[in-house]
Amino acid sequence: MTEQKATNVHWHEGDIGRAERGKLLGHGAATIWFTGLSGSGKSTVAVALEGVLHEQGVLAYRLDGDNVRLGINRNLGFNAEDRAENIRRVGEVAKLFVDCGAVALSSFISPYAADRDKVRALHEEAGLPFIEVFVDCSLEAAEARDPKGLYKKARAGEIKNFTGIDDPYEAPANPELHLHSDQQSLEEEVEAILALLRERGIIPAA
Numbered sequence: 001m002t003e004q005k006a007t008n009v010h011w012h013e014g015d016i017g018r019a020e021r022g023k024l025l026g027h028g029a030a031t032i033w034f035t036g037l038s039g040s041g042k043s044t045v046a047v048a049l050e051g052v053l054h055e056q057g058v059l060a061y062r063l064d065g066d067n068v069r070l071g072i073n074r075n076l077g078f079n080a081e082d083r084a085e086n087i088r089r090v091g092e093v094a095k096l097f098v099d100c101g102a103v104a105l106s107s108f109i110s111p112y113a114a115d116r117d118k119v120r121a122l123h124e125e126a127g128l129p130f131i132e133v134f135v136d137c138s139l140e141a142a143e144a145r146d147p148k149g150l151y152k153k154a155r156a157g158e159i160k161n162f163t164g165i166d167d168p169y170e171a172p173a174n175p176e177l178h179l180h181s182d183q184q185s186l187e188e189e190v191e192a193i194l195a196l197l198r199e200r201g202i203i204p205a206a
């Protein structure tokens, strides 16, 4: 647990709760937590899913590693401690979105199982659904895609501690969904997530 520095602070309850916000929006809420190697397809799947959910009248909002690191987490790098703080903050932000009634689509490498499990616990303790989606892709396939040219730089020694090259990635042991982006199509991946969201009553049946 991150140390609480402020003392004498107290939760202030409001009059409008999750149930009221859910009624207003007409659907359920959840964090969908995409984890996987750089280039595995986390952002691509999240963007496609966001589009379909939007079409269906479901409020979804993406939190993306690169984007968040340009703003709220601009003071964090890529050592294990900074990655843990990155994931802790994003977990808290995702929780706020879900509490607000949205489907939070969170795309971070999140290479450490312990960091992801803390975000899961944060949601579950608050009674909020947390759906971990492992965007599995072989290192060979991710490196062949290399959408941002980062693997090339990592191989050339220009980027240190690059996940999968000289930094670890701990695959989830029990994700709610295990996608194989080097074998499935984008449409199949999106459909698999939609089916799970329907099954859990988070979005209305098709």
Ligand SMILES: Nc1ncnc2c1ncn2[C@@H]1O[C@H](COP(=O)(O)OS(=O)(=O)O)[C@@H](OP(=O)(O)O)[C@H]1O
Residues within 6 Å of the ligand: 037, 038, 039, 043, 064, 065, 066, 069, 078, 082, 083, 084, 086, 087, 107, 108, 109, 110, 111, 148, 150, 159, 160, 161, 162, 163, 167
């Ligand atoms: N050393 C190193 N290792 C991994 N990734 C790196 C690194 N340096 C920069 N990048 C770029 O940062 C993106 C990953 O940021 P994340 O916030 O998702 O990382 S983490 O969850 O804190 O591990 C990652 O984005 P994706 O490719 O979308 O995963 C890269 O664009």
Ligand SMILES: Nc1ncnc2c1ncn2[C@@H]1O[C@H](COP(=O)(O)OP(=O)(O)O)[C@@H](O)[C@H]1O
Residues within 6 Å of the ligand: 036, 037, 038, 039, 040, 041, 042, 043, 044, 045, 107, 145, 147, 180, 181, 182, 183, 184, 185, 186, 189
């Ligand atoms: N089935 C698939 N699912 C997701 N992405 C795919 C798939 N097949 C090919 N790609 C490509 O792989 C790349 C994944 O990049 P990106 O979504 O940025 O990954 P990440 O966010 O995990 O770093 C994109 O160029 C995308 O078009």
